[in-house]
Amino acid sequence: MSMRLSTVILPYRRWQEGGRASWERAEELGFSTAYTYDHLSWRTFRDGPWFGAVPTLTAAATATSRIRLGTLVSSPNFRHPVTLAKELISLDDISGGRITLGIGAGGTGFDATALGQDPWTPRERADRLAEFVPLLDRLLTQDSVSYTGDHYSAHEARNIPGCVQRPRLPFAVAATGPRGMKLAARHGQAWVTTGDPAIFETGTPEDSVAAIRRQTERLADACAAIGRDVTELGKVLLTGFTPDRNAPLESVDAFVDFAGRHAELGFDELVIHMPIPDSEFDVDEKTFERIATEAPAQLS
Template identity: 45%
Template structure:
């Protein structure tokens, strides 16, 4: 997970390094502004990923995660298809409900109630899924509409963009089971959107159990849904050493995580770290834990 917090002439090196070292995927946060970096340098996710698509060869690229806070499904689906083309099919669309932080009020409207945020999230996922599946769509919902929306320039000739849906509650889990290729968790936060979340193997195991039960309820084989975990724990950073990374990867794999995401080391907080550790992880640990 590479923060979009550096000018491209500097950021490009991080994306190229992640690709060259053999990591499976690289992501960036999709916010207008973010926590302690609000008011500091911060760039837009989709143009960043479009640029990353041009300087990488094999690594998958994704949003972590986009939300209805400031997105409308129609133009966003069009952007996703365009970035996927630039990445030659390596784009992964991560979607979440969004929090109650800066992004929730940036367009000038009143903050949504928890019930409205849940309902908007459900509709947003539903219409985005439809837009990505059909060359042209019409949709009339409570919050979002689409009319004669031509999204796919290839007329459905290419495979649908993979979708990863974040959410630890029943709504998010059900949406992932019904519409997603993967489900994502980053643990829990005391104040969503304003405080960094944290995760443990025990919490992840409990959440994954709920996902598997929902799969059974919805008639889906749990093995067909990938499990992504974003570990942004500040107290015990997974890149503190190669041994720490190996331990984290192993413990989460045991409880059912298929894809582990960790912050790319920065030379300043947040996620300050040593790039030499990243290189050692790639050389010594990644060959033992890397999957598909």
């Protein structure tokens, strides 16, 4: 099984001061997809520059021609299915059908309270995602949608002419819990994980592989419950959040070893962060580029 290699470009640079160049470079390096976070701000970047995901991806779509583009991930924390659907259809059109929507329940970070609400509990986030994803699916595949739910409504929401990609652009559903796994099984073209956050600080790389293996088993169970073959679902690991942290990016050999362990678990896409100086994603740029250009041939 071949392994695709993708990257995440955080939207912290002005477009004319390195922002555009990052996306162009990602395409030159041959990455399968270039994603960006869909946040209003994020952790240690909160007090610095940070730009919106949809305008950034729109600009990236016009600056590139081959690489796929996407969010990793959007969430209900500050998104609504009706408005997001319109933006996604527009993005898919502008990019010529190169958009993937990474979507998840969101967390308790800055996005969760930026609109003035109290942060939702994990159950409340799961409730919203369980309604958000099926409604978004309908909005992206039907010309007109009316719906009234517990958390979201749509009244004759029009989305003509629909996506360039048919029947709609792909969903990559980030999930580790049972309800999210069910959404990935039913609506996803791919499933996304960052590993098990409970062992990020104290676990070992071996602990992480075991935890991710258990996640893939739960995903297989969720697929089996609805009669879907789990091998139909892409499996995406966003790296940098396992106990290894950035160690796999220290050399091509280290990365190939890391990738091989996860390929054995069924993963077909690994996502690495484009280097950012003086941050948790501060890795050697030359090594990063060597991984991008040399590792894929060793993973096919």
